Amino acid sequence: MSDTFDYRLTRNSYGRLVFTDRSGVMHEGVIPVRSFPITDPEQGIALMDTHGHELAWIEQLDDLPEEYCALIKSELASREFMPEIKRIAKVSGFITPSTWQVETDRGETAFILKGEEDIRRLTISSFMITDSHGIHFLIRDRLALDRHSIKLLDHFL
Amino acid sequence: MQQMPYLSLNNLPSRWIDGLSSQLAHGENILAWLEIDLDHQLHFDAGMVIVTDQRLLAKMADDEIWQAWSYQPGLLLAQRDHAGVGCLELFDQHTRLAFWRYRLGNGMAVNRLIECFTQQLEYQLSGIPPESSPASIQCANCGAFLPPEEDECPFCEKQSHTPPSTWTLLRLWRFAKPYKGRLLIGFLLTLCSTAATLVPPYLTMPLMDNVLIPYQNGQPINTDLATFYLSGLLGAAVLAWMLGWARTYMLALVSERIGADLRTTTYEHLLNLSQEYFGGKRTGDLMARIGAETDRINLFISLHLLDFATDVIMICMTAIILVSINPWLALVTLIPLPIIAWLIHLVRDRLRIGFEKVDRIWAEVNNVLADTIPGIRVVKAFAQEKREAARFHAANQRNLQINDRVNKVWSLFTPTVTLLTEIGLLVVWVFGIWQISKDEITVGVLTAFLAYIGRFYIRLDSMSRIVSITQKAAAGTKRIFDILDHVSSVPEPANPVHLPTIQGQIELRHVGFRYGTRSITHDINLVIKPGEMIGLVGHSGSGKSTLVNLICRFYDVTEGTILIDGHDIRTLPVAEYRKHIGLVLQEPFLFFGTIAENIAYGKPDASRAEIVAAARAAHAHEFILRLPHGYDSLVGERGQALSGGERQRISIARALLINPRILILDEATSSVDTTTEKVIQKALDNLVRGRTTIAIAHRLSTLREANRLIVLDRGKIVEIGNHAELMAREGYYHRLYLAQARNVDTEDRVAAPTVEHSIAGEIK
Numbered sequence: 001m002s003d004t005f006d007y008r009l010t011r012n013s014y015g016r017l018v019f020t021d022r023s024g025v026m027h028e029g030v031i032p033v034r035s036f037p038i039t040d041p042e043q044g045i046a047l048m049d050t051h052g053h054e055l056a057w058i059e060q061l062d063d064l065p066e067e068y069c070a071l072i073k074s075e076l077a078s079r080e081f082m083p084e085i086k087r088i089a090k091v092s093g094f095i096t097p098s099t100w101q102v103e104t105d106r107g108e109t110a111f112i113l114k115g116e117e118d119i120r121r122l123t124i125s126s127f128m129i130t131d132s133h134g135i136h137f138l139i140r141d142r143l144a145l146d147r148h149s150i151k152l153l154d155h156f157l
Numbered sequence: 158m159q160q161m162p163y164l165s166l167n168n169l170p171s172r173w174i175d176g177l178s179s180q181l182a183h184g185e186n187i188l189a190w191l192e193i194d195l196d197h198q199l200h201f202d203a204g205m206v207i208v209t210d211q212r213l214l215a216k217m218a219d220d221e222i223w224q225a226w227s228y229q230p231g232l233l234l235a236q237r238d239h240a241g242v243g244c245l246e247l248f249d250q251h252t253r254l255a256f257w258r259y260r261l262g263n264g265m266a267v268n269r270l271i272e273c274f275t276q277q278l279e280y281q282l283s284g285i286p287p288e289s290s291p292a293s294i295q296c297a298n299c300g301a302f303l304p305p306e307e308d309e310c311p312f313c314e315k316q317s318h319t320p321p322s323t324w325t326l327l328r329l330w331r332f333a334k335p336y337k338g339r340l341l342i343g344f345l346l347t348l349c350s351t352a353a354t355l356v357p358p359y360l361t362m363p364l365m366d367n368v369l370i371p372y373q374n375g376q377p378i379n380t381d382l383a384t385f386y387l388s389g390l391l392g393a394a395v396l397a398w399m400l401g402w403a404r405t406y407m408l409a410l411v412s413e414r415i416g417a418d419l420r421t422t423t424y425e426h427l428l429n430l431s432q433e434y435f436g437g438k439r440t441g442d443l444m445a446r447i448g449a450e451t452d453r454i455n456l457f458i459s460l461h462l463l464d465f466a467t468d469v470i471m472i473c474m475t476a477i478i479l480v481s482i483n484p485w486l487a488l489v490t491l492i493p494l495p496i497i498a499w500l501i502h503l504v505r506d507r508l509r510i511g512f513e514k515v516d517r518i519w520a521e522v523n524n525v526l527a528d529t530i531p532g533i534r535v536v537k538a539f540a541q542e543k544r545e546a547a548r549f550h551a552a553n554q555r556n557l558q559i560n561d562r563v564n565k566v567w568s569l570f571t572p573t574v575t576l577l578t579e580i581g582l583l584v585v586w587v588f589g590i591w592q593i594s595k596d597e598i599t600v601g602v603l604t605a606f607l608a609y610i611g612r613f614y615i616r617l618d619s620m621s622r623i624v625s626i627t628q629k630a631a632a633g634t635k636r637i638f639d640i641l642d643h644v645s646s647v648p649e650p651a652n653p654v655h656l657p658t659i660q661g662q663i664e665l666r667h668v669g670f671r672y673g674t675r676s677i678t679h680d681i682n683l684v685i686k687p688g689e690m691i692g693l694v695g696h697s698g699s700g701k702s703t704l705v706n707l708i709c710r711f712y713d714v715t716e717g718t719i720l721i722d723g724h725d726i727r728t729l730p731v732a733e734y735r736k737h738i739g740l741v742l743q744e745p746f747l748f749f750g751t752i753a754e755n756i757a758y759g760k761p762d763a764s765r766a767e768i769v770a771a772a773r774a775a776h777a778h779e780f781i782l783r784l785p786h787g788y789d790s791l792v793g794e795r796g797q798a799l800s801g802g803e804r805q806r807i808s809i810a811r812a813l814l815i816n817p818r819i820l821i822l823d824e825a826t827s828s829v830d831t832t833t834e835k836v837i838q839k840a841l842d843n844l845v846r847g848r849t850t851i852a853i854a855h856r857l858s859t860l861r862e863a864n865r866l867i868v869l870d871r872g873k874i875v876e877i878g879n880h881a882e883l884m885a886r887e888g889y890y891h892r893l894y895l896a897q898a899r900n901v902d903t904e905d906r907v908a909a910p911t912v913e914h915s916i917a918g919e920i921k
Contacts, residue, residue, distance in 0.1 A: 107201035
């Protein structure tokens with residue numbers, strides 16, 4: 001693990017991450033990518049350049065110095081968008097397409113479900129719902145929702 | 158001086174207007190706006206970004222004040238997106254001034270906003286007014302720009318994601334109209350046959366009162382009267398039978414025809430839709446729509462709708478008869494009816510949800526099968542039979558669970574209906590006996606009532622089903638009309654130009670293409686001379702296939718024009734234009750039929766001699782003769798198995814036979830090994846001779862013959878020249894070539910690594 005820090009990571013004034021490797025070559029606009037965003041988000045994060053080539057592999061975020069860790073975390077936070085549904089307030093109808101009013105961990109919103117096939121079962125009790133614009137909404141545990149939400153969701157399962 | 162089109166303030170969504178009007182300086186005009194729905198931390202929050210002729214304004218819903226940036230040198234507004242979330246950023250030379258996040262879905266509005274901003278910036282700095290663009294007004298609802306001279310937003314309309322209403326069914330009238338005469342006859346027959354079935358219960362009344370009761374009171378049976386009533390019963394039964402038969406036959410005939418018309422019309426319409434439509438749809442879904450959905454609608458019309466109509470007619474007639482016999486008893490009989498109907502509907506509704514679940518779980522079980530059986534070689538090779546069996550077992554187990562739950566309600570259903578019916582009858586009995594005791598009615602009347610009522614209590618169950626069945630049929634109708642309403646994005650020209658023969662010069666002027674919100678190619682300029690061979694080179698995703706699709710007019714360009722011999726291809730009739738193009742694809746598709754039929758696909762009236770000549774030129778003749786039935790061998794799905802190279806040569810012969818002036822080879826040799834490639838290459842050499850040819854190939858070595866190579870990267874032309882020139886330039890092509898040359902050495906049999914991968918190891 002001694003060669004892990006053969007690079008430097010900074011943020012420039014344009015808000016982009018800059019990666020400088022051992023020989024001093026700089027890559028601007030480096031993007032951290034999670035390898036298992038759903039099943040194991042903390043494990044295996046790759047730093048990719050703008051052409052989609054891997055620059056560095058981070059097994060665990062904790063392996064990094066704190067400042068790098070913070071940089072990567074903030075970059076991930078600004079890129080990751082998978083609202084987690086906490087409550088289903090209203091569903092416009094049980095025949096698709098239907099509009100869903102939901103409360104998520106990122107606030108209240110509405111989205112359009114195009115078809116039942118857009119609700120994907122991840123595990124026995126977790127689901128991913130893809131809306132009409134391709135945004136993924138996550139239901140981490142169906143049974144953790146309130147009764148009303150479970151009932152609404154059940155119609156589609 | 159030219160004026161930029163200004164948007165009135167009123168076109169903004171209303172909640173922003175109040176705060177904004179005080180912000181705007183005198184004479185300041187709004188040019189474009191974008192409503193955003195996320196904050197910096199990607200939480201849902203509303204915000205607004207506005208471009209005016211003086212500055213850029215922005216505000217989030219919770220902010221107190223509007224942020225503003227006046228036009229000054231070095232400003233840049235740009236957008237990028239990732240996984241459905243867009244980011245609009247404002248830079249100056251040194252730093253990022255601000256950024257906004259939003260959910261994608263209206264890429265046009267974002268691009269337009271940036272365009273407006275850039276134009277204004279240039280104007281403010283240079284003083285040269287921008288070229289006038291057509292007046293554009295934004296839709297207050299979604300922010301999309303409306304096409305000129307249109308008030309309704311086509312975007313909103315197209316995206317109206319409201320579930321189908323039952324009224325959709327009325328649209329079927331278009332298909333029913335040709336059969337309205339027969340439909341009327343069918344309706345009259347329904348009326349008559351229902352009336353006929355109502356005669357027997359009516360006859361029980363006099364039979365009871367005039368024959369049986371007097372006998373019980375000691376009088377002999379009046380044989381004549383009994384015979385009369387009984388023959389009446391028989392006559393009514395026979396009549397009902399005949400009328401019922403005629404009615405069902407007539408209506409089944411009509412509904413079958415409506416279904417057939419619906420299917421043919423939908424299919425014909427589908428075939429004329431552009432490639433774009435097929436690109437976005439799954440084959441299975443389209444097949445299901447044309448097959449299963451039309452069948453469901455058919456069944457709905459011929460069976461359920463008919464039954465329901467009969468039931469309604471029957472209930473109305475019965476009610477009239479009952480009231481005419483005795484209004485009070487009729488009232489008591491009919492009052493429980495709606496209550497019972499409502500109760501049945503309640504139970505049905507729960508059942509419907511359950512049954513839908515069962516349907517879905519069935520699909521899941523099927524999916525496991527569909528997954529495993531085609532991949533059986535993999536399953537066996539990795540010895541995972543047990544795991545697959547376990548997976549199936551699990552799906553089956555879930556199926557069982559859900560079925561058990563549904564069956565709990567289901568098993569209760571029929572007994573419940575029976576119980577409700579009995580209770581209804583009981584009410585009639587009680588009131589009837591009370592009335593008989595008061596001598597208000599006779600025993601015969603009560604018997605007739607009971608006979609009538611028993612009949613339609615039974616029908617109540619099937620009537621309660623109509624709601625969900627109608628909903629399903631409406632959904633099916635909507636799915637069919639989705640196809641029928643779709644206008645081809647490659648329209649036929651209004652005043653077509655006919656070109657019987659062409660030279661084969663292709664010219665691309667400022668060609669740009671967007672797929673949905675994603676821009677794929679921009680500003681491509683290229684002239685291909687008649688008879689020239691062009692090679693398109695670039696990474697996958699660089700826009701090679703898009704360019705070919707545009708030239709074939711599978712899609713229409715979003716910007717610029719494509720000219721053939723100086724004529725815009727959009728002015729030529731689509732089918733006529735495509736006759737000039739021969740297309741050889743990576744995965745040649747053979748239809749089920751003989752080899753000869755497949756070769757003559759583009760020219761069904763070709764003579765045998767022509768077919769053989771084409772096959773010879775395509776180097777397919779010899780292997781075809783080696784097949785047991787020569788040119789009459791069956792190929793395609795369910796037919797003779799041919800190797801990839803053999804199929805490819807048949808498709809080359811197919812292209813040769815129509816003798817096109819323009820030839821397009823889309824990765825024609827990619828899916829075969831190098832030895833086969835050489836044979837195909839020979840065949841291709843025959844094909845290419847003297848034709849304008851555009852070839853796409855992974856293996857750059859196959860393009861050495863090309864007069865010019867066009868190197869594409871991210872939708873733009875980066876280099877043009879022949880192989881030697883480009884190698885000498887040591888640019889993009891040089892890198893691609895070296896990366897591939899290295900890989901060819903290690904290339905195994907067929908596995909040609911994609912360019913993308915091979916380049917990965919190259920760029921340092």
